[in-house]
Amino acid sequence: MKHISKSRAPADAEHRREVRPVVCYPMETLPRPDLAAYEQARAAMQPKQRVTVAPRNAACFRVRAGDFFRISVEGPQVGDLNLFSAHNLDERFYSGKTRALNGTHVGTGDQLFSSFPYLRPMATITRDTLDWYGFDAFGGAVHDVIGTRCDPYTHNLLSGGGQYHHCCHSNLSRALAKETGLPVRAVEKHVHDVLNVFMCTGFLRETGQYFMKASPVRKGDYLEMFAEIDLLGCLSACPGGDCSASHSSDEAVCHPMYVDIFASDVRPEGWMPPGVNGYDGSHGVGA
Numbered sequence: 001m002k003h004i005s006k007s008r009a010p011a012d013a014e015h016r017r018e019v020r021p022v023v024c025y026p027m028e029t030l031p032r033p034d035l036a037a038y039e040q041a042r043a044a045m046q047p048k049q050r051v052t053v054a055p056r057n058a059a060c061f062r063v064r065a066g067d068f069f070r071i072s073v074e075g076p077q078v079g080d081l082n083l084f085s086a087h088n089l090d091e092r093f094y095s096g097k098t099r100a101l102n103g104t105h106v107g108t109g110d111q112l113f114s115s116f117p118y119l120r121p122m123a124t125i126t127r128d129t130l131d132w133y134g135f136d137a138f139g140g141a142v143h144d145v146i147g148t149r150c151d152p153y154t155h156n157l158l159s160g161g162g163q164y165h166h167c168c169h170s171n172l173s174r175a176l177a178k179e180t181g182l183p184v185r186a187v188e189k190h191v192h193d194v195l196n197v198f199m200c201t202g203f204l205r206e207t208g209q210y211f212m213k214a215s216p217v218r219k220g221d222y223l224e225m226f227a228e229i230d231l232l233g234c235l236s237a238c239p240g241g242d243c244s245a246s247h248s249s250d251e252a253v254c255h256p257m258y259v260d261i262f263a264s265d266v267r268p269e270g271w272m273p274p275g276v277n278g279y280d281g282s283h284g285v286g287a
Helices: 014-016 036-042 095-102 154-160 167-179 184-188
Strands: 044-052 056-064 068-072 077-083 087-094 109-114 121-128 141-144 197-204 211-215 220-226 233-238 257-264
Touching: 044 056, 044 233, 056 068, 056 167, 056 257, 068 077, 068 197, 068 233, 077 121, 077 154, 077 167, 087 167, 095 109, 154 167, 167 184, 233 257
Parallel strands: none
Antiparallel strands: 044 257, 056 233, 068 220, 068 257, 077 087, 077 197, 077 233, 109 121, 121 220, 141 197, 197 211
């Protein structure tokens, strides 16, 4: 929080603060998808399956490369999303690198990237009915890749011994165990930092603390993505509901969430499932 200072400011302190920032990963060099080509595939998509995620619970789903999936809600509700390669749990969504490449919050045209050593697009956001929200006066925006996930360990730490079993980390672990047939403790290590779907978050300017506020999502809103590779997804309907007050609670009003999967026999022009990252580690980290 940087609220404790025991050092005397130097004479040129303001000059040092006024140095202009440099963007670490310029977006101009990041390959971007051709959304017009994706629209061709969208026009041909047909409903294939609906997965219902109960409040304070999680469910898994699978999407074939080249198909679409859409996350929606019954009412104001946020969700925590994990993505894996359908064939390899070690390849999973890398929220930190996705944040570094796209920014703190994602939207239409942004891609979700996988972990090292794969580092390739897993999914492309093709529609977002909350794209009108932008950044509010508090610096808040929706669909963040800055939060981790509510979990029982931090809950226990902050509550002095609380044993809450419906945090998103717990929900995702149980859902992944059910989907894979593996023990919960075995799959827990694969559950990772999330895309906070519909959650409205930011950082307080004064202290840098991560904040949340009531999500603007309503019934009828959705976030839609195109699967770049064969995906195994897990979605938790956060026990905080719209996260207007808490994200680990049995008191918050919660609603079901839905994942609708759409098959499309039309592929974006020139599209191929991305191969794993081309970095040759034989003379570097792999040596």
